[in-house]
Amino acid sequence: MAPPSFVSQEEFHAFHTIDRKLYTLLVINLWRDPVESMQVIALWLWLERVGFKNVVQKILSLPYILTNELADEAVTCLNVINNDQLASLTEGNDTPLMQSLIDRDLSLQFFDKHRLIATQGITRIVNEVCIRALRDIMQHAIERNAAQSLADSQKVISHSLQQPMVQPGLPQVGFGPDADVELPWTQESEVPPDDRTMFVTFSKGYPVHEWEVREFFTRAYGDGIESLHMQEVPPDEQSLFARIVFCSESAIEIILSGMSKAKFTINGKHVWARKFVPKRLKPSLPAAPPVNLPV
Structure with missing residues (x-):
């Protein structure tokens, strides 16, 4: 009412x-x-x-x-x-x-x-x-x-102004082995775990166990699971979701087959899977002041 x-x-x-x-x-x-x-x-x-x-x-x-x-x-x-x-x-x-x-x-x-x-x-x-x-x-x-977007823009502008200016059409010289220059094509940067994580959800009333999830994806797609994290619940309750961290980001693309969400059946129980998209707090600004809510 x-x-x-x-x-x-x-x-x-x-x-x-x-x-x-x-x-x-x-x-x-x-x-x-x-x-x-x-x-x-x-x-x-x-x-x-x-x-x-x-x-x-x-x-x-x-x-x-x-x-x-x-x-x-x-x-x-x-x-x-x-x-x-x-x-x-x-x-x-x-x-x-x-x-x-x-x-x-x-x-x-x-x-x-x-x-x-x-x-x-x-x-x-x-x-x-x-x-x-x-x-x-x-x-x-x-x-x-809006303040965060402005801070991000200023950061990008500041970073670009710090980069060396190169006249178009002229070779870049003076970049010897000891120069402070990043060459991304020679670096081996590990893909962050969040980018290799898939989020799966289960239907209430049809509990799915960790071993079932691990066995299903291992049998279907090979031994590419780095870690599997089920929702932590009391012993008398079922997990409603889990996060699966794969060894490679491409494993998720293969499993989802280009779809944003895929549906599987594990031992007769429905499981929905999608790529994990974390919502992170933006680091550029101090923590936002709390909004006063009445008690």
Whole structure:
């Protein structure tokens, strides 16, 4: 139930405390796009209004990496709702985490079937709830991102000004063995682990064990796994995701076969795989001051 229209801004913020916390996590901690993230929040709130209980609260209880993946799934759902992109997506359930979260069938076909009512509902929530409840956080994120972009640009300009000027058409001379010049074609730089990592998710109610994941990919694609990290959960709970670090980045390209996401069946249980895309804090600026949220 929405708060009365005559409540103060402070009371409105207090009413939407958990929504503000989740939006802050998306745009401040995970550096996601502020405008797109407002649509994501509106989608989750709309799901609550049509009968899916405690969606926001459940997402807040998850690890950051899982929240980021759920936001990616929400963007896919928004694309189906707003742009009729279902035909261009792979068949089957492309929202495994969201389905596991709410314990109900929630495929992309659901959003395609209810496009009109979803569009109207999400638009109304954005206009009546999100803009008022989240506007200060969005402005904070936009200003922080703009400052970061300016810092990045200045860094690039400063770096380019420090490079030696070479007149076009003339040979480069004076670069002897002792000169401080990087020759990238002679360097052997190791590919960072994050660039060799694949993120896999499992359906709730169909637990997949580490040995099953390792055995499946080893049998199908060879012994190229460097490490495998299952989500740490209590003994009576199942892992919903895992990160697989391969020895080479090309292994992921082979497994995904050019697709952004691939679906596998391991011992009768569905597994979805995609390349791991970490959301890192930008190092050029000091940590952003916290956004004051009412308790």
